[in-house]
Amino acid sequence: MDYQALADLLFPDVTETPEEVEARFPKRNLPEGAVVTRMAPSPTGFVHLGNLVQGMISERMAHQTGGVLFLRVEDTDAKREVPGAVEVLIDTLKYYGIFFDEGATMDGDNGDYGPYRQRQRAAIYHVFAKKLVAEGKAYPCFCTEEELSALREQQEANKETTGYYGKYAIWRDRSLEDIQAQLTAGNPWVLRFRSEGSIENQFKFDDLVKGKLTITENNVDHVLLKSDGIPTYHFAHAVDDELMRTTHVVRGDEWLPSLPFHIQLFKALGFKLPKYVHIGPLMKMDGNSKRKLSKRKDPELALTYYKAEGFPIQAMREYMMTVLNSNFEDWRRANPDADINSFKFSPKKLNPAGALFDYAKLVDVSKNVISRMSAQQVYELLTEWAAEFDPEFAEKLKADPEYAVKILAIGRGGKKPRKDIATWKDAKPYMGFFYDSYLADPVFDEKFDKAVITDVLTRFLEQFDIADDANTWFDKVKGITNDIGFTTDMKAYKADPTAFPGTVADVSTFIRLAVTGQTNSPDLYTVMQILGKDRTVERIQKAIAQLG
Numbered sequence: 403m404d405y406q407a408l409a410d411l412l413f414p415d416v417t418e419t420p421e422e423v424e425a426r427f428p429k430r431n432l433p434e435g436a437v438v439t440r441m442a443p444s445p446t447g448f449v450h451l452g453n454l455v456q457g458m459i460s461e462r463m464a465h466q467t468g469g470v471l472f473l474r475v476e477d478t479d480a481k482r483e484v485p486g487a488v489e490v491l492i493d494t495l496k497y498y499g500i501f502f503d504e505g506a507t508m509d510g511d512n513g514d515y516g517p518y519r520q521r522q523r524a525a526i527y528h529v530f531a532k533k534l535v536a537e538g539k540a541y542p543c544f545c546t547e548e549e550l551s552a553l554r555e556q557q558e559a560n561k562e563t564t565g566y567y568g569k570y571a572i573w574r575d576r577s578l579e580d581i582q583a584q585l586t587a588g589n590p591w592v593l594r595f596r597s598e599g600s601i602e603n604q605f606k607f608d609d610l611v612k613g614k615l616t617i618t619e620n621n622v623d624h625v626l627l628k629s630d631g632i633p634t635y636h637f638a639h640a641v642d643d644e645l646m647r648t649t650h651v652v653r654g655d656e657w658l659p660s661l662p663f664h665i666q667l668f669k670a671l672g673f674k675l676p677k678y679v680h681i682g683p684l685m686k687m688d689g690n691s692k693r694k695l696s697k698r699k700d701p702e703l704a705l706t707y708y709k710a711e712g713f714p715i716q717a718m719r720e721y722m723m724t725v726l727n728s729n730f731e732d733w734r735r736a737n738p739d740a741d742i743n744s745f746k747f748s749p750k751k752l753n754p755a756g757a758l759f760d761y762a763k764l765v766d767v768s769k770n771v772i773s774r775m776s777a778q779q780v781y782e783l784l785t786e787w788a789a790e791f792d793p794e795f796a797e798k799l800k801a802d803p804e805y806a807v808k809i810l811a812i813g814r815g816g817k818k819p820r821k822d823i824a825t826w827k828d829a830k831p832y833m834g835f836f837y838d839s840y841l842a843d844p845v846f847d848e849k850f851d852k853a854v855i856t857d858v859l860t861r862f863l864e865q866f867d868i869a870d871d872a873n874t875w876f877d878k879v880k881g882i883t884n885d886i887g888f889t890t891d892m893k894a895y896k897a898d899p900t901a902f903p904g905t906v907a908d909v910s911t912f913i914r915l916a917v918t919g920q921t922n923s924p925d926l927y928t929v930m931q932i933l934g935k936d937r938t939v940e941r942i943q944k945a946i947a948q949l950g
């Protein structure tokens with residue numbers, strides 16, 4: 403067979419040589435050890451936690467080595483494409499702090515190694531397809547869908563491995579004349595790889611996450627170009643990652659079964675194989691067993707979920723890093739205020755079986771992250787979230803920023819900051835009572851006589867002075883407690899609760915309920931200082947009136 407003649411027949415328009423194409427994308431001028439990696443999503447419109455995991459891993463690997471992270475859009479499967487999906491992806495990753503140095507952007511391409519959208523690279527793939535044909539490493543196959551299904555059925559009936567290989571690869575060694583006849587008849591064809599591999603052979607391979615793998619050679623003549631001339635994932639992966647000078651391929655381990663073919667393909671094309679980082683799926687506990695997070699069953703897989711719930715991105719990143727690298731938590735304890743990017747991420751520490759996602763732990767991490775923020779920062783992030791998800795609350799926050807910041811400053815800044823807010827959704831239940839329209843009517847414990855509660859509130863009002871310091875204020879509360887025959891001696895009360903009608907804690911609760919509408923609140927003295935004299939008095943008066 404004259405392979406060059408076949409190549410010219412199949413690709414008459416291709417005039418550029420592989421060497422010329424290679425020369426257009428010179429080696430990147432980067433420091434030793436710099437990682438060049440990419441995210442290569444198919445634009446299906448669903449952005450999930452897995453994308454964030456992959457994004458964070460890729461971003462860290464590239465940027466902590468002085469390398470490059472780029473975005474390549476794998477839009478070869480037009481059927482699955484959702485309009486606007488690329489924009490949603492770019493936007494979401496940006497929201498989570500993952501920026502690309504080059505690649506597809508909102509307004510076209512940015513960088514010297516493009517185009518970064520695969521459908522725009524058809525001519526490039528054809529140059530390498532032609533080279534493979536000219537070297538006898540690829541050939542056209544004219545099998546119809548029906549023929550391929552019949553083949554599969556026959557193989558299944560014979561209990562053989564299904565696929566286009568060995569004696570089943572019926573177009574593998576056909577004559578130039580046969581091929582020419584099909585082309586002349588205008589029959590569609592795909593380009594197939596001529597595999598020289600054998601399933602009898604195995605070899606060792608090192609994956610950065612999975613470790614040492616024993617790989618069986620591929621013997622299937624996989625499709626390189628589909629009948630519309632658009633490459634399959636496999637061929638595009640080889641050509642693109644060669645020409646874009648990718649050093650590390652970070653991708654889901656669902657691609658592991660294709661790895662033998664990829665290794666073979668890189669070799670056939672004369673390309674240097676990149677390093678592979680195959681990441682396991684995100685898992686969760688379901689009862690006592692682990693399972694993959696599923697798009698259908700788990701709303702928490704979608705990244706939009708966390709935004710709506712009100713997890714700050716800092717918390718998401720912090721939590722994901724906790725999950726990805728087991729030494730991150732220790733590092734964080736030792737460096738509570740350090741930028742997360744100064745942690746040295748290592749792909750070798752990823753769990754080969756996939757990371758376990760734990761919602762309760764995320765909530766915990768988020769509480770910590772928010773407790774370390776300044777009141778001003780909390781105010782800004784909360785207001786931004788509320789503007790989208792609770793506009794009425796946002797209006798209240800914006801109406802008096804100084805007031806809101808004062809509220810949010812309660813219990814912040816010390817060694818043991820308050821941890822009332824895990825998500826922005828928690829903010830309103832926590833601080834809403836500071837706004838009159840969110841103030842609930844107090845519901846007092848019925849075991850106390852209304853007259854006693856009224857008495858406490860009246861006495862408090864009589865003595866109340868907004869200028870008091872915290873000690874004086876509390877001394878007054880204790881004074882009232884003793885005056886009405888309740889006790890301030892909690893030890894004595896605990897020893898014999900029947901000896902007293904109530905305690906200083908009950909007295910405080912009456913006042914707290916009157917002022918905040920709830921039995922739980924931040925420090926009551928501080929609450930009153932922020933509310934100010936008039937609002938405090940007004941609320942207590944209202945409670946007295948309600949008690950009748």
Ligand code: GLU
Nearest residue numbers: 442443444476639652653
């Ligand atoms: N388009 C592939 C996917 O979405 C990319 C895999 C890769 O990163 O190579 O799974």
